Amino acid sequence: MKKRFIQVILASLLMVNLSQVYAELPSDSVYHLTADWRTENNETIRLSSLQGRKQVVAMIYTHCLHACPVIVAALKHMDAELHARGDSTVSFVLISLTPESDTPEILKAFAVEQNLDDSNWTLLNGAAPDVRSLAMALDIKYKVVDGSEVAHSNVFSVLDEQGSILLQAPGTVAGALKAVATLHPQ
Amino acid sequence: MKFNRCRTLLFYLLTSLSSDFLASEEPVMVAIDAGSYRALYLTKDSEETQVDAFFIDQLPVSNEEFYKFVSEHTKWQKSRIPSVFAEENYLGHWVNVINQWQPDINDTDRPVIAVSWFAAKAYCESQNKRLPTVAEWEHVASASETSIRGSHDPDYNQVILAWYGRPTTQRVGRRDQSVPNIWGVKDMHGLIWEWTEDFNSALVSGESRADSNLDKGLFCGAGAAGSADPSNYAAFMRFGFRSSLKADFSLSNLGFRCASNGE
Numbered sequence: 356m357k358k359r360f361i362q363v364i365l366a367s368l369l370m371v372n373l374s375q376v377y378a379e380l381p382s383d384s385v386y387h388l389t390a391d392w393r394t395e396n397n398e399t400i401r402l403s404s405l406q407g408r409k410q411v412v413a414m415i416y417t418h419c420l421h422a423c424p425v426i427v428a429a430l431k432h433m434d435a436e437l438h439a440r441g442d443s444t445v446s447f448v449l450i451s452l453t454p455e456s457d458t459p460e461i462l463k464a465f466a467v468e469q470n471l472d473d474s475n476w477t478l479l480n481g482a483a484p485d486v487r488s489l490a491m492a493l494d495i496k497y498k499v500v501d502g503s504e505v506a507h508s509n510v511f512s513v514l515d516e517q518g519s520i521l522l523q524a525p526g527t528v529a530g531a532l533k534a535v536a537t538l539h540p541q
Numbered sequence: 542m543k544f545n546r547c548r549t550l551l552f553y554l555l556t557s558l559s560s561d562f563l564a565s566e567e568p569v570m571v572a573i574d575a576g577s578y579r580a581l582y583l584t585k586d587s588e589e590t591q592v593d594a595f596f597i598d599q600l601p602v603s604n605e606e607f608y609k610f611v612s613e614h615t616k617w618q619k620s621r622i623p624s625v626f627a628e629e630n631y632l633g634h635w636v637n638v639i640n641q642w643q644p645d646i647n648d649t650d651r652p653v654i655a656v657s658w659f660a661a662k663a664y665c666e667s668q669n670k671r672l673p674t675v676a677e678w679e680h681v682a683s684a685s686e687t688s689i690r691g692s693h694d695p696d697y698n699q700v701i702l703a704w705y706g707r708p709t710t711q712r713v714g715r716r717d718q719s720v721p722n723i724w725g726v727k728d729m730h731g732l733i734w735e736w737t738e739d740f741n742s743a744l745v746s747g748e749s750r751a752d753s754n755l756d757k758g759l760f761c762g763a764g765a766a767g768s769a770d771p772s773n774y775a776a777f778m779r780f781g782f783r784s785s786l787k788a789d790f791s792l793s794n795l796g797f798r799c800a801s802n803g804e
Contacts, residue, residue, distance in 0.1 A: 382624040487739070488662065498739065
């Protein structure tokens with residue numbers, strides 16, 4: 356009986372907390388987008404569940420030969436550079452621009468192949484209209500060309516703990532280093 | 542006495558608004574045949590973009606229809622929409638009546654304007670529709686009253702350019718006052734500019750490394766000279782306009798209509 360009571364209290368506390376979190380989202384937060392996404396581990400999440408940590412967000416597609424390997428390499432470099440500075444407050448999110456072919460399984464294989472640390476990197480698959488909305492919110496332009504190739508802006512965004520855009524930089528090593536320097540001014 | 546009259550007026554206003562809004566009919570959609578569309582900035586030899594058959598709203602969405610939408614989907618109301626989805630001027634032409642934003646009674650049948658891309662998309666999705674793509678929109682817009690490829694008629698460009706040249710100080714006109722094009726679609730030109738699903742993808746070329754070249758194709762004289770149809774100046778203006786937009790913009794001459802794959 357007592358246990359049950361504690362459970363109810365805990366549950367209601369949790370709900371209050373959750374509602375506070377949602378109520379507190381700043382007006383310019385990307386996390387106002389309410390779509391469901393599937394992770395590389397086939398879990399269903401909303402972007403708002405990424406709250407609480409800074410997130411580096413890039414849009415890619417796994418069979419891309421040109422810009423995407425450069426973005427992913429740049430972000431891995433950024434990850435290492437942040438760790439070297441003792442910063443463990445930043446996570447990384449890669450969102451597929453070709454959700455039909457980049458299934459969670461393919462994203463998982465990509466993450467393994469690229470040696471992406473599971474605890475700090477999330478890869479997301481979503482419905483095409485939701486991918487478009489997110490790209491609009493991040494001001495990323497893209498266009499499907501020749502059926503499967505995607506031309507897209509080569510940029511990544513750093514979101515603060517509540518999903519507001521802190522900065523955007525080109526998806527190159529130089530851009531990544533610039534972002535690190537902005538996060539850690541010396 | 543004065544108070545009474547005021548109250549009567551208010552009552553009239555509220556009842557007429559609500560009954561009008563609730564009684565509004567489903568918007569008519571028009572079937573568009575499959576076709577092809579050549580992006581302007583491509584050269585004459587370039588491949589055309591295939592457009593599959595689809596349906597498009599006969600008219601742009603009205604203030605009345607949009608008011609009904611925000612009444613049911615309150616997160617898109619002017620007072621509640623987060624800034625990530627719309628800038629300050631969102632529905633800026635609506636009036637505040639007892640803490641509620643609604644269209645001026647004279648505007649109910651005019652196209653809704655000052656809506657962001659996010660809000661336009663949400664509206665269409667609430668009706669199980671979507672925004673038309675640029676290719677779809679241009680495919681419909683290139684028809685004249687008598688021909689599917691109206692851009693070859695001498696009058697077609699004249700009429701559109703005359704509208705583009707008119708200053709936008711006046712109130713947006715009423716819908717459904719113009720002659721339909723050959724598909725039966727109305728008001729593609731002459732009232733407002735319209736959102737498209739992928740409005741900002743024109744600047745992306747075959748691959749992202751080559752983006753800078755495309756600016757030239759769109760805006761330079763040299764690019765225009767090599768393009769598929771340099772005489773279609775109106776379409777160039779639309780491309781220039783679209784590429785300057787961001788999805789949260791809420792402009793006083795920019796509205797939308799919806800499309801769908803099925804009726």
